[in-house]
Amino acid sequence: VHSVIVFNRHGDRTSKFFPNYQMTSLGAQQCYNSGSYYRSLYLNSSSLSHISGISEDTADFSQLWASAPDQPVLFQTALNFMQGLYPPLGSNQAQVLANGTTIEAPLDGYQYIHIHGEDDKSPDTIWLKGDDECPAYEKASKSYRQSSDYLSLLDSTRNFYSQFSPLLSSILSGAQNLTYKNAYNIFDLLNTAKTQNSSISNQISEQNLNEARFLANTWEFNHNYNPSQPDRMIGGEALAGGILRQMESVVADHARTKFSLMTGSYDTFLAFFGLVGLPDINSDFEGLPNYAASVAFEIFSEADEAGFLEEDLRVRFLFRNGTEGGEELRAWPLFGTGRESLGYGEFVERMGEMAIMSVGEWCGRCQAEAEFCLA
Numbered sequence: 034v035h036s037v038i039v040f041n042r043h044g045d046r047t048s049k050f051f052p053n054y055q056m057t058s059l060g061a062q063q064c065y066n067s068g069s070y071y072r073s074l075y076l077n078s079s080s081l082s083h084i085s086g087i088s089e090d091t092a093d094f095s096q097l098w099a100s101a102p103d104q105p106v107l108f109q110t111a112l113n114f115m116q117g118l119y120p121p122l123g124s125n126q127a128q129v130l131a132n133g134t135t136i137e138a139p140l141d142g143y144q145y146i147h148i149h150g151e152d153d154k155s156p157d158t159i160w161l162k163g164d165d166e167c168p169a170y171e172k173a174s175k176s177y178r179q180s181s182d183y184l185s186l187l188d189s190t191r192n193f194y195s196q197f198s199p200l201l202s203s204i205l206s207g208a209q210n211l212t213y214k215n216a217y218n219i220f221d222l223l224n225t226a227k228t229q230n231s232s233i234s235n236q237i238s239e240q241n242l243n244e245a246r247f248l249a250n251t252w253e254f255n256h257n258y259n260p261s262q263p264d265r266m267i268g269g270e271a272l273a274g275g276i277l278r279q280m281e282s283v284v285a286d287h288a289r290t291k292f293s294l295m296t297g298s299y300d301t302f303l304a305f306f307g308l309v310g311l312p313d314i315n316s317d318f319e320g321l322p323n324y325a326a327s328v329a330f331e332i333f334s335e336a337d338e339a340g341f342l343e344e345d346l347r348v349r350f351l352f353r354n355g356t357e358g359g360e361e362l363r364a365w366p367l368f369g370t371g372r373e374s375l376g377y378g379e380f381v382e383r384m385g386e387m388a389i390m391s392v393g394e395w396c397g398r399c400q401a402e403a404e405f406c407l408a
Contacts, residue, residue, distance in 0.1 A: 034084045034333045035288040035341060037075055038279055040272065040295045041067055041327040042302060043110040048225040050204070050218050056106050057229065061113045063325035066356040068117025071329075074362065075292065076118070082331075087291040092119040092144045096291040098279070102161050103150040110296040110325075115146040118292070156392040156405040160278070161297045163271025163389065164257070164304070167399035173264035174256045178214075182255070187213045190248060193241075194219065200226070200236060213248060220249035250320040257300050258307030264398070269304030271395055272297070273388035276330060277381065280348070283332060284377065287341045302326065308387055309350075309367045323355030329362060332377070346377035 044060025056064075075084045087096055101111035126142030129135050151158040153166070164170045177183055194211045201222060205211055211219070223245050227237045259265045275295065283290050302322045311318040331349040334341075350373075353362040364373040368383045375383070389395050396406035 034075065034082055034331050035346070036283045036291050036293070036332045037071075037084060038276060038283070038293040038295070038330045038332075039071065039327055040276070040297060040302075040329075041110060041114055042299060042322055042325060043106045043296065044113070044325045045228065046106050046225075047229070048221050050222055054106065056109045056113075059228070060106075060324060061109065063356050064110045064113035065117040067325045067327055067353075068114035069120075070117075070353070070356065070362075071114075071292075071327075072118050072120075084291050086288075090119075091122060091125075092146055094147060095289065097146060097294075098149075098290050098292075099146065099294040100149040100151060100157070100161065101294075101296040102158055103152045103155075107161075107296045107298070108148065108150055111148045111294055114294060114296070115144075115148065118294075119144045119146060154404055156403075159271045159389075159392060159395045160275025161272070161295055162268070162301065163395065164268035164300060166403050167267055167395075167401055169264045169399045169401075170267045173259075173262050176262065177255045177259070177265075180255075183213075186248070186251065193244060193248075196241070197223070200233060213252065216245075216248045216252035220245040246321065253300065253321060254303050254307070254312075254319045257304040258312075260307075266304045266308050267389070267395075267398060268301045269306075269308040270387060270389045270398075272301050272305050273308065273384055274390045274395075277384050277388050277390065280330065280332065281381070284343060284346065288332065302328070309384075310369045311352075311365060311367070313369065314365065317354075323357065323360075325356045326352070326354045327362075328352050333374075343377060347374045348377055348380040349374040 041064065043056065044063035045057045046060050047054045047057065074080055074082050076087055076089050077083060078089055099111050099115060101108045121140060122138070122142035122144065124137070124142070126138035127135050151161060158165070190213045194213065195208070197219065198211055201211060201219065204222065205215060205218070223237050223242055227234050227242055257265055257268065279293050283293065299321050306312060306318040329351045331351065333347055333349065334345045335347065336345065349364055350367050351362045351364050354360055366372050389398065392405060395401070396403070
């Protein structure tokens with residue numbers, strides 16, 4: 034393996050229904066565990082997937098690249114992930130001064146890995162959150178609510194949602210709001226309460242929570258994917274472009290960058306999954322990815338001790354649905370090819386056909402009025 038690019042979802046957080054939501058300690062640990070998992074897989078010199086030439090314990094900043102939206106939950110996701118990927122060095126980080134004094138490094142030798150925080154006004158934010166501030170996406174996404182499928186579910190699930198009135202009526206007031214119309218918000222409120230609030234956790238059964246999750250899956254997947262309405266997938270197309278741009282940079286520099294990290298949200302995952310044909314293989318890809326879920330793109334050569342020749346490079350896509358229950362990273366075929374890896378040239382061509390590759394293209398597709406579009 035020459036290099037790996039990872040896109041990681043944030044961990045557990047307080048409900049996004051409320052302003053100023055934040056990562057919980059559980060969420061921070063999930064992201065840390067994700068980083069630790071990738072450390073064991075790609076940095077451990079005895080692993081079969083070890084990245085050739087990567088520094089195992091001491092972070093070599095020239096080998097690393099990380100980018101996250103400048104939003105508390107998503108930036109912290111990158112921070113916690115990198116803490117797991119390169120944990121503190123302990124006493125190995127101590128310094129002996131000329132006068133013989135030994136100075137211990139702060140925080141037990143904590144390694145301060147640089148993360149590019151992408152502000153909302155930065156054009157580079159589109160590669161991570163391509164559906165934000167995108168009017169064309171908003172219009173296409175909302176059109177789902179005029180579909181016969183939506184209206185059918187809105188009607189057939191009224192009784193199911195009405196049972197949550199004692200718990201949620203003070204938050205979602207009005208019977209019209211305790212419906213499939215707010216499928217994700219209701220699931221999010223129930224899920225965070227089930228995990229974080231011991232006073233009402235036992236009032237939410239696993240069966241009801243699972244049903245609420247299933248309906249939220251349907252709601253979100255249909256808002257972020259429709260093959261006949263590509264604007265719903267703009268977030269996935271922009272992520273595909275961001276992955277390709279980073280991959281091409283890695284290859285052009287002969288994999289000097291060994292490990293790349295990007296962080297984002299479930300909507301981008303769903304749009305990307307639909308875009309590359311994963312739901313056609315397994316319907317689980319139509320559902321919300323678990324907290325701290327991740328996708329990885331391996332750039333590798335098959336021959337032992339292979340040099341870095343572009344014509345020998347291959348790309349493999351892998352997915353890990355969170356950090357709980359012994360979940361492992363698993364390879365999946367993309368683009369309907371049935372093959373778990375593709376030659377680098379073929380991968381770039383196929384991904385490029387569905388990717389947004391420039392800020393100008395994104396601005397045009399979105400009909401956006403962001404400052405960087407008007408400049």
